Amino acid sequence: MALVKYILEDSSEVTIEAQVGQNLMQLAIENNVEGIEGACGGSCMCATCHVKVESVNGAELGERSEMELDVLEMEIDEVASNSRLGCQIEINEKIESITVRIESIQSI
Amino acid sequence: MAKILKTVCPTNNDDVDADITSHDTYEKGFPHNAFKRLRDDEPCAWIDEHDGGKGFWAITRYNDIREVNGLPKIFSSAQGIRLEEQSKEEFEARKTFQETDPPVHTRQRMMFHRGFTRKLVSTYEPLIREICNDILNDAVDLNEVDATKEIAKKLPMRMLGRVVGTPDEDAEWLVSKGDSMIANSDPDFTDHVIDKVDTDEYRFLPFRSPAGREIYDYGEKQKKLRENNDMGDVLSMLLQPDKHGDTLSDLEFKNFFALMVAAGNDTTRYSMAFSMHALANNPYIFDCLKSSPDDAPIWSTATEEFIRWASPTMHFRRTATEDYILHNKKIREGDKVAVWFISGNYDERKFAEPFSFNLERENNQHIAFGQGGPHTCLGMWLARLEVKVAMQELLKRVSKIEQIGPEKYLRSNFIRGIKNLPVRLTSA
Ligand code: HEM
Ligand code: FES
Secondary structure, X not given: OEEEEEEOOOOOEEEEXXXXXXXXHHHHHHOOOOOOOOOOOOOOOOXXXXXXXXXXXXXXXXXXXXXXXXXXXXXXXXXXXXXXXXXXXXXXXXXXXXXXXXXXXXXX | OOOOEOOOOOOOHHHOOOOOOOHHHHHOOOOHHHXXXXXXXXXXXEEOXXXXXOOEEEEOOHHHHHHHHOOOOOEEOOOOOOOOOOOHHHHHHHOOHHHOOOOHHHHHHHHHHOOOOHHHHHOOHHHHHHHHHHHHHHHHHHOEEEHHHHHHOOHHHHHHHHHHOOOHHHHHHHHHHHHHHHOOOOOOOOOOOOXXXXXXXXXXXXXXXXXXXXXXXXXXXXXXXXXXXXXXXXXXXXXXXXXXXXXXXXXXXXXXXXXXXXXXXXXXXXXXXXXXXXXXXXXXXXXXXXXXXXXXXXXXXXXXXXXXXXXXXXXXXXXXOOOEEEOXXXXXXXXXXXXXXXXXXXXXXXXXXXXXXXXXXXXXXXXXXXXXXXXXXXXXXXXXXXXXXXXXXXXXXXXXXXXXXXXXXXXXOOEOOEEEOEEEEEEO
C-alpha cells in the first residue's frame, strides 16, 4: 500500500491509498480525480494521464520507456524531466508515498 | 441563474422493453429506459439477435465498459467490431487497423497518431474557424433551415479535409460516400440498406458497400499526388517515414483513408446536431454560451458535455478470446460482447444527474470516444475542436435559435443521430 497525493490544477490536493499493482491513471479514474482522462486505458498512447512527479518516498521510479517519451513529446508542449504518463507509474511494494501534479490535456 | 440546467433527455416512456438490436427502435429516439433497466437489473445481459446473428453480451455500466475496453487481449477487436457476422475471408478483405489488437495495432496506431495529436490539431484552429464562414453565413441567410443538413452535415468533412489536405470541392462527395459506408441501415443515406436489400455481393468491400471501393481509389489517388511531393498537410506527413524509419504500406494507407472518411464524418455531424438541438431548446445554454468569449473555460466543459449528451457512436463490438466472468455471468470464448458507450455516459453510478445537461459538469470522464483502451478515438482532438469552433461561430451569428418542427432520428442501432433538425435562425 502507498499513499498517492494528486495536486489538481486548481492547486487543491487529494490523497488516496493505492494497492500494489495499481497505476496512477487507474487510481485517479476509479476515484474520480479531476484532470486525468486516461483515454487509451494505459496503453501508453494518449498522454491524457500526464503528471509531473514532485516527490517519491521509499523507492526510485524507473526510467521512462522510449514509447513513453515519444508520446510525451508528441502531445505535451514542454516535456519536463519529471513529466510522466500516470499510467506508466505502477505502485510496487517499495513505494511508500508519491506526490504528482496533474497537468491535464483534456480540453483543446 | 442555476448552474445546472435540468433537461430530461428526449425519450419515449414506452421504450423500456424496446428491442435494442432493431434499427427501427432508434428511429424513435434512443431507448433510454431500456438501457437504464439493463444497467440496473442486468449489467451484463445476453441479447438475442433476430437477423441470423449469434447474439451478444451487452455491457452497459460505465465501469464495466472501461474494464472491457482495457483488456484487449481478452476482449479482442481482431474478430470484428460491428455486430454483423462475417466469414473469415470477408473479414480479412475489409479489415482496418481498428480491427487489430496490440501489438499489431500499436505500430499502425502510432504511425497515424502523428497526424492527430492535440498539439498538432490545435495549430489548425484558424483554418477550421475560417471554414465556418461560408457555411454558417449561408445557413443564417436562409433563416429557416434543416440544421443537420445545412450546417452539421457540411462542416465536419470540410474541416477534416482542410486538416488532412483533400480539396474543399471534394468534401461533398466524401460526405456522401462516408454516409453510404456507415449509415448502411437508413434508406435516406444508401440504396443498399443492409437488412432490407441483398448486400451479399458487397461482402468483400470495405464497410460492405460499393462506396468503400470508391473511397479506396480516391485514397490511392491522394497518395500518388504526394509521392515525392510534400504538400505540407497531414496526409503528406503520414506518408513520411516515422522517426524509426518505418513507413505505411499501400494497403495500410488505403484502409486508413477509408476508415478516416467513415469515422470522421457523421460522428462529428451528430455531435453538432445534438449540440444545436440543446441550444435551440434551452435558452439558458444559449445565453450562457453566447455571452462567453472563445477562450472561456466554460467552452471546454460545454464541449465535453455536448459530446457526452450526443454519444453518437453507441457501441462497438469485441470478441472474447477466453472465458470471463462478469456480474456472475459467464462470457464464453468466442462470444460477441458489445460495449455500449452511450449507456456508460448516462450511468447514474458515474455521473451525477446524467439526464441533466450541465454546461459546467466537473470531471466529465465520458466515454463517447471509446476511452479506456487502445482503440480510443484517433480523431478525438479534432472532433472536440470542430464541435467547439462550430458552436462558437454559430452563436456569433445568431441572436436566437428556435426549433420549428420535430427532429427525426437516424435508423441505426450503431450511430445515434438527428438526421433532420428544423430550426429558425435569427441573425445577430
Ligand atoms: C464526436 C465525434 C467522434 C466520435 C463520437 C468518435 C467515436 C469513436 C469511438 C467510440 C471509437 C472507438 C472504436 C473502438 O472502440 O473500436 C473511435 C475510433 C476511431 N475514430 Fe473516432 N469518433 C469521432 C470523430 C472522429 C474523427 C473526426 C476522426 C478522424 C480522424 C475519427 C477517427 C477514428 C479512428 C481512425 C478510430 C479507430 C482508432 C483505433 O482503432 O485505434 N473519429 N471513434
Ligand atoms: S492513459 Fe493513455 S497514455 Fe496513459
